Amino acid sequence: MLIVVITALLVSMVLILVRSLLGPTIYDRLLAVNSFGTKVILLIAVYGFFTGRPDFLDLAIVYALINFIGTIAVLKFFEYDDLGSVDYQEDDL
Amino acid sequence: MTEQLVIMVLLSFLVVIAFGIILLKDLLVAVILSGIYSLTAAAIFVVMDAVDVAFTEAAVGAGVSTIFLLGALTLTRRQQKQQKHNNYFALLVVTLTGALLIYGTLDLPGYGDGQSIANQHPQLAQHFLQKSEDEIGIPNVVTSVLASYRGYDTLGETVVVFTAAIGVLSLLGLRRRKREEDPELDAKRQCRQQNEEV
Incomplete structure (x- = not known):
């Protein structure tokens, strides 16, 4: 059963990878890369259950957090073309 | 499998x-x-x-x-930036280095090999596996080797990284970058202001 899930995850990762490499616009690529990260995390979680060590789930959660930080940084760069500019900090006030 | x-x-x-x-x-x-x-x-x-x-x-x-x-x-x-010429020499160097690295992996023990040289020492692996938790107090053996048994080595690595960071910073300088006028960013900012007014 879990082997089927792992196979399905790997196949969907292939599809997402194709989209992130071909994707006509940057938005396709961003979305594809983000969901590829999610698939990696799911794979770790499922693999933990497959080998009888559900504590991999904790690792998967931490990876999800790290992946999220990366996505936030990319989106910030995308919106402002900068990571620490004063301009938008004044905007937020 | x-x-x-x-x-x-x-x-x-x-x-x-x-x-x-x-x-x-x-x-x-x-x-x-x-x-x-x-x-x-x-x-x-x-x-x-x-x-x-x-x-x-x-x-x-x-x-x-x-x-x-x-x-x-x-x-x-x-x-x-558009590359005007093909750099075949760099390709050659990279290929050679890669081939050397792959050649180097041939001497490594197999993944999970119980008969590898490190495992053939009579007490070494046994000692780490059985005593490291008592001696160091960390359940994970790899972590206790990395952070404690070879702690000075890790400290040396950190010093090297720190020195490299200082070197890069002194090359780049810590001055504030002048804000360039970017038409795209200005358009975005105007758009946001309009949204706020609406």
């Missing part, structure tokens, strides 16, 4: 992503793809049961270095 297959598929993902990073001209996409590269590598390490190596790879590779590369990208342009 499943483990081998999963590792092989993930490794082939790494190859595909690496070619994507090399071939795509948009540097922002290359940075995002390098984050995914690190996350996939971390997944391989988890599958191979090297959990703390995987953790370092995810935190440094996918987390911090993505942000560093984005920071570097703010200092330059988003598109790769």
Whole structure:
């Protein structure tokens, strides 16, 4: 059963990878890369259950957090073309 | 068996992503793809049961270095410069180095090999596996070797990285960058102001 899930995850990762490499616009690529990260995390979680060590789930959660930080940084760069500019900090006030 | 297959598929993902990073001209996409590269590598390490190596790879590779590369990208342009000539010499050097590294891996013991040289020492592996928790107080053997038994070595590595960071900072300088007038960003800002007024 879990082997089927792992196979399905790997196949969907292939599809997402194709989209992130071909994707006509940057938005396709961003979305594809983000969901590829999610698939990696799911794979770790499922693999933990497959080998009888559900504590991999904790690792998967931490990876999800790290992946999220990366996505936030990319989106910030995308919106402002900068990571620490004063301009938008004044905007937020 | 499943483990081998999963590792092989993930490794082939790494190859595909690496070619994507090399071939795509948009540097922002290359940075995002390098984050995914690190996350996939971390997944391989988890599958191979090297959990703390995987953790370092995810935190440094996918987390911090993505942000560093984005920071570097703010200092330059988003598109790769057009290459006018093909640099075959660089390709040759890289291929040779890669071949040497692969040749070097031939001497490494097999993955999980109980008969490898490190395991043939009568007491060494036994000592670490049985006593490290009492001696150091960390349940994970790899972590206790890394952080305590070879702690001075790790300290030396950290000093090297610190020195490199100081060197790079003194080269780049800590001055504030002058804000360039960017028409696209101005348009975005105006758009936002209009939205707020509405």
